[in-house]
Structure formats: C-alpha cells, structure tokens
Amino acid sequence: MASLFTKSCSKVVITFLLILPFLVSRSFAGRIVVYWGQTGGEGTLTATCHTGRYRIVNIAFLSQFGNGQTPQINLAGHCDSASNGCQKVSTSIRNCQNQGIKVLLSIGGSLESYTLPSADDARGVADYIWNNFLGGQSNSRPLGDVVLDGVDFDIKRGEIQYAALARRLSEYSRRGRKVYLSAALQCPFPDQKLNGALTTGLFDYVWVQFYNNPQCEFTSSNPDAFKNSWNKWTSSIQADQFFVGLPAARAAAGSGYVPSNDLINQVLPFVKKSAKYGGVMLYVKFNDDRSGYSSKIQGSL
Numbered sequence: 001m002a003s004l005f006t007k008s009c010s011k012v013v014i015t016f017l018l019i020l021p022f023l024v025s026r027s028f029a030g031r032i033v034v035y036w037g038q039t040g041g042e043g044t045l046t047a048t049c050h051t052g053r054y055r056i057v058n059i060a061f062l063s064q065f066g067n068g069q070t071p072q073i074n075l076a077g078h079c080d081s082a083s084n085g086c087q088k089v090s091t092s093i094r095n096c097q098n099q100g101i102k103v104l105l106s107i108g109g110s111l112e113s114y115t116l117p118s119a120d121d122a123r124g125v126a127d128y129i130w131n132n133f134l135g136g137q138s139n140s141r142p143l144g145d146v147v148l149d150g151v152d153f154d155i156k157r158g159e160i161q162y163a164a165l166a167r168r169l170s171e172y173s174r175r176g177r178k179v180y181l182s183a184a185l186q187c188p189f190p191d192q193k194l195n196g197a198l199t200t201g202l203f204d205y206v207w208v209q210f211y212n213n214p215q216c217e218f219t220s221s222n223p224d225a226f227k228n229s230w231n232k233w234t235s236s237i238q239a240d241q242f243f244v245g246l247p248a249a250r251a252a253a254g255s256g257y258v259p260s261n262d263l264i265n266q267v268l269p270f271v272k273k274s275a276k277y278g279g280v281m282l283y284v285k286f287n288d289d290r291s292g293y294s295s296k297i298q299g300s301l
Contacts (some may be wrong), residue, residue, distance in 0.1 A: 030279030040077025090144030115158030150180030183278030211256025
C-alpha cells in the first residue's frame with residue numbers, strides 16, 4: 001500500500017514539474033490594452049472582448065468635465081449619451097468583465113472641453129465619476145448600473161489638478177471595490193499634464209505613448225531613443241506595470257508605428273527585462289481590426 005502511495009505521489013510531482021514552466025510563463029505573460037469607443041466601425045464592446053486578444057479595454061472618452069461643466073461621455077458612432085442611449089453598453093461591459101477583462105473609463109482625449117482649474121473642482125469630478133460610473137449611486141448613470149473597474153487618465157489639455165483627482169478616486173477605492181487607475185503618457189519625460197498625479201504613486205498601470213513624439217519613438221536605426229525613454233519612465237515613476245503604447249496601424253498616428261516583427265524581435269526582448277513590464281497598449285480597436293496587429297504579437301508578449 002505504501003509503495004502504491006509513493007508511486008502515486010511521484011506521478012503527481014512529476015506532472016506538476018512538467019507543467020510548471022507553462023504556468024510560470026502564463027502568469028508573467030504581457031497583456032494587450034486597447035482603446036474602444038470613438039468609431040462605430042470598430043464593432044461592439046462585446047465583440048471586442050470576445051476576440052480574446054485584450055485584457056484591458058479603455059472606453060473613450062469622458063471628454064467634457066471640470067470648470068462647472070456637466071460631465072459628458074462621448075462614444076462617437078456607438079450611442080448618444082444625451083438621450084441615455086449609452087446605457088445599453090452596460091450589457092457589453094458585463095460580458096467583458098465576466099471574461100476577466102478590466103473595463104476602464106478613459107477621461108480626456110484630444111478635445112479641448114475639459115479642465116481642472118482647482119483641487120476642489122478635481123474632487124467634484126471624482127465624486128461625479130464615482131457616483132455615475134463606479135461604485136456610487138446616481139439617477140443619471142450614462143452607462144447604466146454597471147460598475148466599471150477604474151479610470152484611465154488620457155490628459156492632453158487644460159489645467160493640471162489631476163493629483164487631487166487621483167487621490168479622491170483612491171479614497172473611494174479604499175472604501176470597498178478596488179478602483180484601478182491608469183495613465184496614458186507622452187513619451188518625453190516628464191509628462192507635462194500628469195507628472196503631479198504620477199508622483200502620488202497611486203497608479204496601477206502606465207501606458208507610455210511611443211508615438212507622435214519622434215524624439216523617443218522606436219526605430220530600428222536608432223533604438224536607443226526608445227530604450228532611454230523606457231528606462232527613464234520605469235525607474236522614475238512608482239506604478240505597478242508599464243506598457244508600450246503604440247498605434248495599431250500606420251494610419252492610427254502621425255508617427256511611431258512599429259512593424260510587428262520589429263516589436264517581437266527588438267522591442268519586446270528589451271522591455272520584458274523590466275520587472276514592471278505589463279504588455280502593449282494599442283490605439284485603437286478600429287485600426288487593430290484592419291491591421292491584425294494584436295493577433296500578430298499576442299503569442300510573443
């Protein structure tokens with residue numbers, strides 16, 4: 001009997017040792033983040049998550065807020081929030097979350113109808129976001145009663161009281177369900193709009209936009225510009241994970257597109273050396289559909 005038990009245990013141990021490398025590689029695999037919401041031709045949020053390619057989706061954008069304005073989400077081509085038409089997206093958000101995919105509300109974008117001129121204003125916007133998109137309560141929730149997983153700061157305009165916004169959202173996070181915070185940054189260090197917010201150390205994810213900034217983009221002829229920028233960000237900012245932000249196709253940005261083979265063979269081997277490596281952020285889903293970029297790189301992350 002003892003012999004049989006010993007043999008059984010030995011088989012279990014051997015099996016575990018055989019699958020251990022697979023488990024380790026899976027647990028440390030990078031993830032793909034994508035922006036969704038600005039083009040109707042990119043398909044539904046449910047279809048986006050069902051591809052199995054993305055682990056975090058940023059719904060873009062809450063493009064109006066601050067300075068006394070009524071905050072407003074703009075999901076161009078998908079729904080009209082002014083008529084409560086975006087509440088139908090709640091079903092898709094739940095579908096994504098049921099697959100273990102985090103769905104964040106991205107605030108800001110390239111439009112100029114947002115600003116935070118004071119800390120009080122920032123805290124007021126945080127309260128609005130909590131009550132209308134996160135775990136709070138409101139009669140006017142633009143995406144229905146679904147609870148998003150966090151907030152993405154994609155800030156390119158306006159005054160810069162975003163540290164106060166991050167702190168307030170973090171206070172809500174400590175009251176119950178975790179509120180994830182992410183930041184989309186221009187690759188020149190430091191980011192002019194979000195440097196103060198980043199120094200709070202409250203951000204879980206940082207996707208550095210290595211596009212539309214030639215001085216720190218990756219090129220095969222001068223990879224050091226990219227490498228120096230990546231090293232500066234990961235060594236200077238306290239955040240859990242950093243992602244390489246790239247356009248999903250040449251048409252998605254003015255510059256910074258990296259062919260998938262260059263990413264796989266030159267960029268990823270370098271960034272994966274960092275303990276803070278998280279994966280790749282792609283802008284945007286519409287362009288990724290046409291280029292197939294995420295499918296090409298998914299197995300190499």
